[in-house]
Amino acid sequence: MKMAEGVLREIRALTGNSFCQVGTAELSSPALADACSRGGIDFSSLRFAVAIAAPFPAEVINQLRQGPSRTYLYHYRVVNAQLDRLMLEISSCLEEAGGQAFPIPSSQRTGNRFQSIFPHRTAARAAGLGWIGRSSNLIVPGRGPRIRLGTVLTNLPLPPGQVRENGCGDCQACREACPPGAIKGPAFEPGDPQEKRFDPQACNDYKNRVRDHFGKRVCGICLAVCPQGREELTITGRDNQHPPVPPEQKAQEDRRPD
Ligand code: SF4
Ligand code: SF4
Numbered sequence: 162m163k164m165a166e167g168v169l170r171e172i173r174a175l176t177g178n179s180f181c182q183v184g185t186a187e188l189s190s191p192a193l194a195d196a197c198s199r200g201g202i203d204f205s206s207l208r209f210a211v212a213i214a215a216p217f218p219a220e221v222i223n224q225l226r227q228g229p230s231r232t233y234l235y236h237y238r239v240v241n242a243q244l245d246r247l248m249l250e251i252s253s254c255l256e257e258a259g260g261q262a263f264p265i266p267s268s269q270r271t272g273n274r275f276q277s278i279f280p281h282r283t284a285a286r287a288a289g290l291g292w293i294g295r296s297s298n299l300i301v302p303g304r305g306p307r308i309r310l311g312t313v314l315t316n317l318p319l320p321p322g323q324v325r326e327n328g329c330g331d332c333q334a335c336r337e338a339c340p341p342g343a344i345k346g347p348a349f350e351p352g353d354p355q356e357k358r359f360d361p362q363a364c365n366d367y368k369n370r371v372r373d374h375f376g377k378r379v380c381g382i383c384l385a386v387c388p389q390g391r392e393e394l395t396i397t398g399r400d401n402q403h404p405p406v407p408p409e410q411k412a413q414e415d416r417r418p419d
Contacts, residue, residue: 165319171258175254182290184285184288184322186212188208191352200278209319210288212281212290212311212322214309215247215308217240219304223385244311245264248311252264260315260316262315263314266278267311275362275365281310281312292326296335296336302390303394304393306389328389334388335382343364345359
């Protein structure tokens with residue numbers, strides 16, 4: 162097997178032009194056991210991971226505060242395809258180095274529609290790419306949750322990442338903005354079940370209600386309101402934290418008597 166440094170150099174060369182952030186991790190036994198229990202796939206020999214965070218156009222996400230957007234759905238598919246392609250290339254690189262590799266699809270559910278076959282955020286957190294926020298999204302310094310994640314599992318020993326401290330602090334913006342109250346409030350704690358922080362049924366039902374009037378299942382308000390990374394990613398910084406008043410509402414307000 163090639164040395165890990167050589168493989169990492171090749172992986173960084175693959176991802177270098179894509180503005181993706183890449184990290185490596187050794188997964189804990191509970192994380193692996195959880196992954197194996199999900200979709201009936203035996204990941205137990207693949208305890209190392211390459212984690213990727215691909216940037217999502219920030220303004221496309223920020224505008225979800227104003228309502229659902231087909232542009233968001235369009236780019237969601239494009240960024241996922243970009244991640245899937247990168248993960249295939251990384252898998253080939255790991256196999257060339259004599260290892261086994263299992264690229265986790267960017268978005269694939271198990272028979273349980275609320276569960277992915279492997280939670281990308283687990284590997285991304287272990288690799289030090291970010292922390293898991295109150296919203297259960299991975300929060301990347303400088304970008305917040307305006308990213309999509311990918312993971313390649315491997316048996317090739319890779320350096321463990323440095324887990325980041327939770328940076329949510331006292332912020333409750335995602336909990337306060339979530340229309341159906343799916344974000345319950347507790348901060349992420351390793352070992353806690355996700356249900357303690359997040360109600361996937363409420364989130365799912367809300368997206369179904371959006372589909373009834375918009376035609377597509379989409380929300381993403383918790384991504385758009387997260388203050389993490391927003392100042393770095395917008396030109397107007399703090400002035401841009403609240404959505405502009407739509408022109409028709411502004412006209413009504415202007416007509417209102419004092
Ligand atoms: S996507 Fe919407 S409904 Fe689901 S948790 Fe985020 S804000 Fe709440
Ligand atoms: S909105 Fe606030 S509480 Fe929610 S994930 Fe972002 S920083 Fe954490």
